[in-house]
Amino acid sequence: MVTANSELTYNSKIEGDIIVTRADAAINWVRTNSMWPMPMGLACCAIELMASAASRFDIARFGAEVMRFSPRQADCMIVAGTVTYKMAPVVRRIYDQMAAPKWVIAMGACASSGGMYRSYATLQGVDRIVPVDVYVSGCPPRPEALLDALMKLQAKVKREPAASQLLHP
């Protein structure tokens, strides 16, 4: 589960209707708990991605169940599968269309490094064209691994200096 945010404590007996916190903590709390994924499903990893969204694993427990097929509405691109060179510019263009702040999870061996496709047709790691925040090992990774990656990404987002990034982009 997402760890409790110790900076966002609220005791109504002491504070009444007033909450005091840091802007970073409040902004990151909002971002962390509703991270809408852009499912960039390109191969078999996408099947595990679908399983992560289904009832047994239920990515909704982490606030990331709203798969958005429009990049304009997505926060986190999950590159799930083999990225060919023919597809690579499309992946980058979709990433460019996402509104900031945005994050990328490279799901599985192929997206992370080209995997077993050491060939003329396959991009050798999606980090050559988009900045990756979390890499997930596995071929394909189990849904638990993707949930773990999402939690790691949430932990990373919580450490970001969101307020200063907003004020000085």
Add this chain to the structure above:
Amino acid sequence: MTTDVDLTTAVSQQFPSALPRASLDCPAFNSSAAEVAAVLKYLRDAQGFDFLTDLTAIDWTAEKSPRFTVIWHLYSSEQHRYVRVAADCTSATEPVMPSVTGLWAGADWHERECYDMFGIIFTGHPDLRRILMWDGYPYFPLRKEFPLAGLPAALPDAEISAETGAGVIAAPMAGGPFVATPGQPMSAAEPRAKDEAWNEHSEKTV
């Protein structure tokens, strides 16, 4: 229903230059680039081979002449049997073969793939473009001189290429290619083992 022997006699009577080709399964014929379109049309119209199951090519390496052979696999949905036809391309540098899209519409994508991978020009094809690789890719990947890892080239999109600085690279093989070697214990045969200097069968030396 005609037997395989009947088919061989019928084809050789119709086309004296179409010789039987060595085959372990279905009847097969060697034809020529000039005549193959007529042979295939005869097989479709007179022998009932109404379905083109596959169309591919062989690269016999640059030293051999003829270098390229195009293969057609036909199936008869009435007689439930196959026939194979092969024809050599006369030129090794600009291999040309007549298109059979007029006989089977399904040949369209097969011929595009064959052009994409081997660079064989199918004359009379309505839209001979690459189908797997992108337009502008400079190589034909299934030719024998082309390495599995690939050769450096530009990305399909110049704008993305300029922004990311990425391009097509020769893939790091990391001890590969990623195939198991037959006749060895699994621990030595699997791709991961080739990447390591040692395993339980060979001591670590460095």
